[in-house]
Amino acid sequence: MEDKTIFWDFEKNCIKLVEQTLLPTEYRIISCESVERLAKAIKNLEVRGAPALGVAGGFGVALSAFRHDDENMDGFLRLVSDDADYLISTRPTAVNLSWGVKRVLSTIKDAKNPKEARDIALLEAVAIAEEDEKMCRLIGKHGADYLPEKCTVLTHCNAGALACYTWGTALGVIRSAVAAGKEISVISCETRPLNQGSRLTAWELSRDNIPVKTITDSTAAYLMKKGEIDAVIVGADRITHDAVFNKIGTYMHAVCAAHHNIPFYVAAPSSTFDNINSESDIIIEERSRDELAFCGNKQLMPDSVNALNYAFDPTPMELVTAIFTEKGVLKPPLLKGELVPESRDI
Ligand code: MRU
Secondary structure (H helix, E strand, O other): OOOOEEEEEEOEEEEEEEEEEHHHHHHOEEEEEEEEHHHHHHOOOOEEEEEHHHHHHHHHHHHHHHHHOOHHHHHHHHHHHHHHHHHHHHHOOOOOHHHHHHHHHHHHHOOOOOHEEEEEHHHHHHHHHHHHHHHHHHHHHHHHHOOOEEEEEEEEEEEEEHHHHOOOOOHHHHHHHHOOEEEEEEEEOOOOOOOHHHHHHHHHHHHOOOOOOOHHHHHHHHHOOOOOOOOEEOOOEEEOOOOOEEOOOHHHHHHHHHOOOOOOEEEOOHHOOOOOOHHOOOOOEOOOHHHEEEEEEEOOOOOOOOOOEEEEEEEEEOOOEEEOOOOEEEOOOOOOOOOOOOOOOO
């Protein structure tokens, strides 16, 4: 396996990424040679997971700069900025996407010509990707200390290498704990309707020989009641001072974990923190009815019935035991505007 989820092809000046909808049966790297193709890949979850979307956003702005060649710098910047807005609009909840896009866009404002803008944009996008790996490794190191020598961890969705540039956040903590000699086994919730848990998390961990079992999402409470879960660790798509936004179903696990006195941990880099907004300001992505209505070609609902397909839910901060970041471990409650040392414009 190419160990990076998304990267730049320096020969063809385009983006390469692991096409995640094909996993676990096929591992294929595809090329995104236009901003439109990248936008489609983001919407379809060919590339997904908050930190990977941050990297995709950064490379997306670089790709736009490579595809436009307006002699007039104002015109060039307008075209790239329109592409940036388009990329941000593809998925609203994970803050990393707009963060990555805006970070690279802001670096090219004073470029003298498109060539210079391309070089600067690409440098910044590569820096985002490389920083992501460093952050994940530090998150893993900080979080691993919180896991007992021998334990079973429940996770939801995929917060692994596939959701980042590499290594992972929640799965990064598990990988770091295993590397430190701890005996960890993982319960991976299926994560309906798109099965990031059973398709991606189970795939990643089994390739690393980390013991993993998949359960239906609704089995989690029963396993907690039986005393078979020692900790829950999830990633995040956005963290405000009052809530952790993550894959739909996360809130349910947090409520059950609190009821059974099980620690509920979140692992996320500072690019996932939103220092400005509160829970009520955030748009929860709603996805197509078809994701619930069909499993492959098999129809699962009557034609006449509609669906509510929220992709994420907010877990109130009072249910969170600790947040593992690259800068250290945060223990709620958190103060608005002081989530991570540096405030960022979102
Ligand atoms: O819809 P997805 O697959 O992009 O949702 C991903 C998640 O909810 C992850 O848990 C989150 O992005 C954290 S990834 C490190």
